[in-house]
Amino acid sequence: MRTIVLAVAVALVASAPAAAHVGVKSYSPKPGSTVSRSIERVKVTFKAKITDAKLTVKTSSGTTVSIGDGSVVNRKKTVRVRLKSGLAKGRYKATYSVLNTDGHVISKSWNFNLN
Amino acid sequence: MKKTIAALTATVALAVPAAASAHVTVQPRTVTAGSFSKLDVRVPNERDNKGTIKVDVRLPDGFYFLSYQKVPGWKTRVYKQKLDTPVDLGGFSVDERFTRVVWTAKKPKRDRIAPGQFQDFPLSVRVPSVTAGTELVFRAFQTYQRGERVAWTGAPDSDSPAPRVLVTAPTP
Numbered sequence: 357m358r359t360i361v362l363a364v365a366v367a368l369v370a371s372a373p374a375a376a377h378v379g380v381k382s383y384s385p386k387p388g389s390t391v392s393r394s395i396e397r398v399k400v401t402f403k404a405k406i407t408d409a410k411l412t413v414k415t416s417s418g419t420t421v422s423i424g425d426g427s428v429v430n431r432k433k434t435v436r437v438r439l440k441s442g443l444a445k446g447r448y449k450a451t452y453s454v455l456n457t458d459g460h461v462i463s464k465s466w467n468f469n470l471n
Numbered sequence: 472m473k474k475t476i477a478a479l480t481a482t483v484a485l486a487v488p489a490a491a492s493a494h495v496t497v498q499p500r501t502v503t504a505g506s507f508s509k510l511d512v513r514v515p516n517e518r519d520n521k522g523t524i525k526v527d528v529r530l531p532d533g534f535y536f537l538s539y540q541k542v543p544g545w546k547t548r549v550y551k552q553k554l555d556t557p558v559d560l561g562g563f564s565v566d567e568r569f570t571r572v573v574w575t576a577k578k579p580k581r582d583r584i585a586p587g588q589f590q591d592f593p594l595s596v597r598v599p600s601v602t603a604g605t606e607l608v609f610r611a612f613q614t615y616q617r618g619e620r621v622a623w624t625g626a627p628d629s630d631s632p633a634p635r636v637l638v639t640a641p642t643p
Contacts, residue, residue, distance in 0.1 A: 459536030
């Protein structure tokens with residue numbers, strides 16, 4: 357009986373298509389860091405080329421403080437978005453969503469502080 | 472015990488891939504719209520005095536994500552085309568599509584698909600998100616040693632039909 361389960365498991369693994377999810381090379385601002393309120397942009401740079409990506413920034417209460425949903429630059433390795441001016445001190449949450457070159461979509465968030 | 476044997480037999484039967492037919496095909500014959508799937512271009516050698524040394528497959532519209540598995544002895548070349556108008560995929564913009572994959576035997580005498588053999592050329596793709604019931608048609612060209620070229624581009628009932636794959640609806 358154990359053999360059968362094993363055979364099925366192997367079959368499932370063998371038929372899965374290749375999936376390669378590109379990692380993040382750098383965040384700006386860095387996760388958990390505190391930076392000046394004068395920053396104009398937030399960005400994420402990936403380790404490899406991506407197909408497309410979006411980036412938004414919100415306050416801890418959920419108000420969007422980025423303008424638009426970002427643009428892809430740096431030969432499709434970076435997504436960046438502009439911030440509204442006059443932001444308050446405090447904690448902000450940035451969320452990116454990336455369409456990888458293999459067709460998979462990945463979303464992730466990180467926090468930083470403005471002072 | 473009897474039950475175990477029956478179950479085992481069934482598993483083995485499922486695991487054995489479909490036999491090589493006399494035609495160039497793309498396996499499996501049905502795929503789910505929008506799914507991530509492995510497609511095999513299956514190429515049987517149909518001549519008894521020469522081998523296959525090149526396989527050229529043209530992809531239908533809608534292939535935006537594709538990678539290939541290395542086939543020992545064969546060089547793979549993938550062709551992409553910039554789209555005039557980017558396509559919107561779930562809010563993301565895609566600006567190029569895959570159009571063609573060509574496999575060439577590195578050393579024809581050594582690496583050819585010989586008489587009596589077939590070869591699978593595996594691709595990992597995201598299946599186009601087309602309506603269920605749509606047939607994806609892959610026009611294929613098979614080149615033999617000494618130059619004969621077979622165009623697998625015909626209708627389903629022709630002598631050299633184009634490989635076809637039926638797209639089914641995703642399970643909700």
